[in-house]
Amino acid sequence: MTEVHKGWIAGFWRRIFAFVIDCWVLGLIGFFIGLIFDDVFVQLGGWGRLVGFIIGLLYFGVLNSAIGGGQTAGKRLLKVRVVNSSGQTISLGESLLRYSVFAVPFLLNRAQFSIEFLDSFFLYLMSLIVFGGILSILYLYLFNRVTRQSLHDLALGTYVVNANVPAQEPGKIWKGHLVIVGLLCTAAIVVPVYTSSLVKEEPFIEMFTVQSTVAALPDIRHVEVSSGTSFINAKGGKSSSVAFVSVKVALSVNRIDDEDLAREIALIVLNEYPDALSKKAIRVVMVYGYDIGIWGASSSHYYDFDPLVLEGELSFQD
Template identity: 40%
Template sequence: MDEVQDKWICGFWTRIGALLVDSLILGSIGVALGFFFESTFVQIGGWGKLIGFSIAMIYFGMMNSAMFNGQTFGKKAFKIKVVDASNQTINVPKSMLRYSILAVPFFVNGAQIYNYDLLTYLIYPFSILLFGGFFAIIYLYVFNRATRQSLHDLVVGTYVVNASASPKDTDKVWKLHLILVSGVFIMAGFAPAFVSNVDQSEQFKSLLSTQEALNSILPVKYVGITDSTKKTMSTNAKTRITTYVKASVYLNENVVDDRAFAEKLAQVVANTYPDSTDRNLIQVTLIYGYDIGIWSLWYSHGHLFNPIEVLFLEDD
């Protein structure tokens, strides 16, 4: 233990342990908020993550700063803290910037964009944030052993160190790490351009029309729809191929077990997406709940239908 504390730079697992403690604290706050504001969070939808992001930014931004000696409750428990290269704690604005760089890729993931035209403009920055940012953070956390700085530490010039240790000279970040991270950011920025032709396919346009039709039905809030193929291996080593259209339907009301309602949605799929009649199944998964980033609660139920049968159902 003494040898570990003599090291200025904090080890990987100590840092992860502190993060787990902080996550439990924030999760407890999220549970309490969800108990009182569940219906509000459900209405907000994917943007509810901004609530958790704001709470976490205040928590990490203030406590990792000089205001609390660079220590969250988790860091205090593990006797580590956030400092700059001079072993001095940082101010609140820099601490909040540090946390934002770390958290944005995780909180942006899963954001629900209802306006497709808006999504076409956001897909490039989203790709950079999600794929580039996520990879850079995880990669540097694991492989940058010289300084143990991840992306957010490198940008603002901070270190997570053992609180009782004296500052020591550290090796520089291996250049190959920086080259790999930069390359991933560049590829993430260009990636949407290579898949944009999918948006122009007739199948995609047809699925988009089906999605819009489903979105217009109450209490539907948001729908994600895919045309997929599933391969399964049977006991006699034969491969079984199942084709299906899957609609993931997020609801404003908890009616996930309502098969009649799911059947109505399946009928819309069959009538607006002609290719569905060539598939084995239409799967309608009804989903109710919320995700505020620091806590989530979901109820879901999958309903399966024969495309030909639902196509000829009469409307109520």
């Protein structure tokens, strides 16, 4: 394996600290525009993350290109810059594409898709981009010690280098890293083969029915349904497990204190998901807020309902 080029190629921590500074800059931008456009961002829902992506694209795209001398604010403070193999700054188009390769997997990682999406070809493509992309980026950041290129650098042939050091021969990446990246991407494609068949079986199919029914209620923007177990420490140091069903809803109107809406959602769970009766609680979490990727703000309220008590109320009403 080629020796590490310590002089020209920027080190891991210098590069990470530069990125952290840039994230602070973007966070401040997101905070201030959130004060002005918070209602708009709430209505955008999951699409709000595109706002942060576009701001990041302009910030990193312009400053990491020849226009900004290959240096964002963080890179300028840490004295590193983005260059090509010849040591020259890259064009604006190359810089925009470089950032896109890096940011798109993280953008899509928390995207909100419909249930039908889980049973389509696009699930495999999305898994490749998100999980294959993120795992490859992180792996190369950590283990490619020769050229310190991550996925977006390899795609564009760029390097992050120490700005005050003359250009050197950057060396070549170990081919084993490329094999591992290929295996990570292959695994990302294979995983949906298992998950797509799993969601068609009980209890997942019933949980998706709950999700669809709740999503049809007024002022509900997004719904997540899950079932799990939590452990509670009791007196005497003993712990006990508590099984629950959780429904997390994102609201387009601030109704997090609306207990009647929470109860209506819990009753839907009881009707559409028979296994809920075997659980200790039905938890409804109502959230109002926004997430634009570079900044987010939200408030929430949760309600716990006893399934047996709810069933008794229904029987009494009948």
